[in-house]
Amino acid sequence: MSFINLREKIVQIKIVYYGPGRGGKTTNLEYINRKFNKQIQSEMVSLKTHGDRTLFFDFLPFDMGKIKGYEMKIQLYTVPGQVKYNATRKLVLKGVDGLVFVADAQEQMREKNIRSLNQLYENLKSYKQSIFKIPLVLQYNKVDLRNQGIPILPTSVLEKDLNGKLKVPSFEASALTGYHVPETLKKIISSTVVAIQKKLL
Amino acid sequence: MNYGVVSQEQLEKIDEILTEKLIKIGVDCVIIIDMAGNIITAKDNGTSKYDVYSFAALAAGNFATVDAMAKLVGEEEFSLLFHKGTDCNIHFSKIDDELLLISMFGKDISLGFLRLNVVETIEHIKKLWARD
Numbered sequence: 001m002s003f004i005n006l007r008e009k010i011v012q013i014k015i016v017y018y019g020p021g022r023g024g025k026t027t028n029l030e031y032i033n034r035k036f037n038k039q040i041q042s043e044m045v046s047l048k049t050h051g052d053r054t055l056f057f058d059f060l061p062f063d064m065g066k067i068k069g070y071e072m073k074i075q076l077y078t079v080p081g082q083v084k085y086n087a088t089r090k091l092v093l094k095g096v097d098g099l100v101f102v103a104d105a106q107e108q109m110r111e112k113n114i115r116s117l118n119q120l121y122e123n124l125k126s127y128k129q130s131i132f133k134i135p136l137v138l139q140y141n142k143v144d145l146r147n148q149g150i151p152i153l154p155t156s157v158l159e160k161d162l163n164g165k166l167k168v169p170s171f172e173a174s175a176l177t178g179y180h181v182p183e184t185l186k187k188i189i190s191s192t193v194v195a196i197q198k199k200l201l
Numbered sequence: 202m203n204y205g206v207v208s209q210e211q212l213e214k215i216d217e218i219l220t221e222k223l224i225k226i227g228v229d230c231v232i233i234i235d236m237a238g239n240i241i242t243a244k245d246n247g248t249s250k251y252d253v254y255s256f257a258a259l260a261a262g263n264f265a266t267v268d269a270m271a272k273l274v275g276e277e278e279f280s281l282l283f284h285k286g287t288d289c290n291i292h293f294s295k296i297d298d299e300l301l302l303i304s305m306f307g308k309d310i311s312l313g314f315l316r317l318n319v320v321e322t323i324e325h326i327k328k329l330w331a332r333d
Contacts, residue, residue: 003239007209012239042252045259059258089267095237
């Protein structure tokens with residue numbers, strides 16, 4: 001849940017990047033950290049294993065400037081993607097305001113994407129939140145691998161697999177090169193801010 | 202309790218309590234956060250400069266982890282956490298199911314004295330919520 005400090009006019013918003021392991025969630029945040037370093041006052045926090053996999057979460061505070069006199073402090077989090085870490089994944093989801101689901105567009109990852117999205121649905125439900133109501137953006141990551149001859153699922157298939165019922169905004173992306181990473185971020189921030197405004201008014 | 206929006210008046214009173222009960226006895230920095238990692242308020246002694254936003258995210262994660270561990274060993278909760286360092290110590294205490302009080306303090310205060318004051322602080326804050 002967002003927290004609003006009326007005295008200092010600060011709104012804190014929690015946005016979580018969710019998705020299967022090795023899908024590019026941390027890479028998204030790393031790109032944002034490099035690209036928007038003027039809006040980021042502190043260092044990115046990464047809790048990872050020795051093998052560089054996310055163990056608990058990454059955290060990146062992002063200052064978006066003011067909306068109607070209120071300073072927007074966006075807190076970006078990732079979850080650990082590995083299947084065995086669902087307990088910690090659930091902890092990170094607590095109080096989430098907006099979600100980016102980072103799917104891996106490689107053909108061999110098709111089933112893992114679907115399984116991860118289903119688990120997101122379940123995890124949100126345990127916090128009495130609905131995947132159909134929370135601001136959500138889908139990102140089909142790694143489309144750049146197409147140029148290297150690696151089989152990539154066509155966007156139409158990904159849309160059908162993941163976005164058939166949800167019908168939320170989606171982007172093809174390459175977190176490594178930054179393709180559509182800022183667009184994804186902008187979209188989820190605007191959806192989340194609109195949702196929070198609606199809740200308050 | 203609705204803490205999603207805290208009134209200016211409530212925040213000012215909470216800040217007063219934190220200053221009176223904790224900053225004045227020599228605590229370097231006090232933060233109240235929610236379990237999602239948002240900062241409700243932060244007070245310091247004017248000389249310490251911590252990155253409170255990252256701190257809040259990590260503290261919420263830390264507390265949630267310990268809570269999950271408590272459940273694994275059959276405890277309802279570990280309501281108190283304490284980390285001891287050479288120059289800086291951190292004390293965590295649950296205010297209620299949603300809020301956490303974190304105090305950072307140096308060598309000059311004893312843990313016992315701090316704990317007494319934390320308990321009093323939490324009682325005061327709870328009274329404030331109950332009244333509003």
